[in-house]
Amino acid sequence: MSTATLPNSTEGETRTVHIREVGPRDGFQNEPETIPTADKIRLIDALGRAGLKRIEVASFVRPDVIPQLSDGVAVLQGIDVPDDVARMVLVPNSKGLDNALAHRDLFEEVALFVSASETHNKRNINRTVQETMDDVRAMGGRILAEDLTYCAVIATSFGCPFEGAVPMDRVLGLAEQFAESGATEIGFGDTTGMCNPSYAGRFFAAAVERLPGVEITAHFHNTRGQGLANAYAALEAGCRSFESSFGELGGCPVPAGSTGNIATEDLVSMFHEMGVDTGLDLGSLIEAARDAQSTLGRKLTSHSIIAGPVIWSPSV
Template sequence: MSQTQAFPNATRGETRTVQIREVGPRDGFQNEPETIATPDKIRLIDALGRAGFKRIEVASFVRPDVIPQLSDGIEVLRGIDLPDDVDRMVLIPNSRGLDNALAVRDLFEEATLFVSASQTHNTKNINRSVEETMADVAVMGKRIVAEDLTLCAVIATSFGCPYEGPVPMDRVLDLAEQFAAAGATEIGFGDTTGMCNPAYSRAFFEAAIERLPGIEVTAHFHNTRGQGLANAYAALEAGCRSFESSFGELGGCPVPKGSTGNIATEDLVSMFHEMGVDTGLDLAAVIEAAREAQSTLGRKLTSHSIVAGPVTWYPAS
């Protein structure tokens, strides 16, 4: 049986291609309770670079006392050795963080700004209202674009808030339009505490793609309630072609407790490959990087592919 044999009717007569950005080195590492040594971070990121990723979220310019795990971001950026065609992405929380980032402008190509669609979550996460955050976004966006950096945006709690419950779709898409006006060329929608379901995922991404022409729309799902891959599949069927995930299923939201990790990159890649969807990634290399992370952290990670390995044959059509 051919290893490239896809599931029946999976591609509807066309080859679909998706882009997956790896966010584990930032979104994943930040939730680890034990300090990860800088050389270990560099080694793991370099392993991800060899797997074929074109974009990796490497660091964050948050205050070191807020997230000590990421306090070595500049050292990591200086130490990694990625292929020339891999963009390095950093997360920027506010104008002060942007000042610090631009002091080492040559170390990255993409900058991400973020907000929570929920007032309560935004306040608990960064101690500012949504309106205050978006006012800062308008200023930061101009500075980032002027530096010839790619401006990306992430809207957390896009699919529900653990404090406020349902978040209206129009509120999320209104924020997305504000980011686009600030210069963002990509907008990610985060299921920060795993509250989405496949039916809503499909409806949401159909609406987002229609409302944001010319913007790269990205799906960022967490697997808190076991629906992460199903939500990603629903987003794919809605037309989404950009995804974020974390090797080893690392990550989770710092607030509130109990919000488990992002969907595992290796599980997402495995699903797409079995469906005949091209990711451009070496699945075996992604799994190996996740196993390295598991060994480095000294605990069992929750990815399925770490245990099972890649599928070596696919059902015939």
């Protein structure tokens, strides 16, 4: 992997980022057909072998709402990832947390979530934002009492397909509430790909300043082709944690037209070409994405699936 000096870095400095793979949850939930459990397990194991240390594996949501994830416990029980891989589950409410904690030994991280937009939150989990945040305060304490990592996710952080612009101060205010309830990581989701690089830079600079001691995570979708540019802008603003999905799988089941997350292999390729350290094996990620493409029986939109890794290094 290249360690070329970045344009704005000190000579010899190499930046390091952390990437959580969300395809097994955020990606698989948006597929029109349910993926066989054995295929999910095979693909997640491949992601673990590629060096990913954080994988979002399952969601404890109602199976009648998202049937694609109804086998979450079986997947968690079946995967065989390295011991240093943190397995995350997504929980929508206290009932979901009850169900998750019945299988406490199968994961290390729990993510709670809310939408910054009232309309999206209502359509997504049938609650107001205030109702969700009231529940968050109780759930946060329970998660920490179980010695689990408590993460938070704020959807529609960069715009809502129903309400339009979402004020930055509203989003960061929700983030501060999560932090007060004990969250050590907060992810900001571009749920339908409405962000742009200029705003991403301003937003993450403000987030880093307002949330000291909290891991700030960027979660971009590539709906309008700006996902990687947004990730670059977030990096330059001080963000060092990202979420992505192999094969560019994903989207949001609520609004129409929401396409996949930025592809993990495309994000890693960009970072490696810039000399940013991810600790990941790009070739193995590409093979996992190609396996997913074959399993789903359709062409995925990741660029690296087609092009493969860059063979030229800017440091040569």
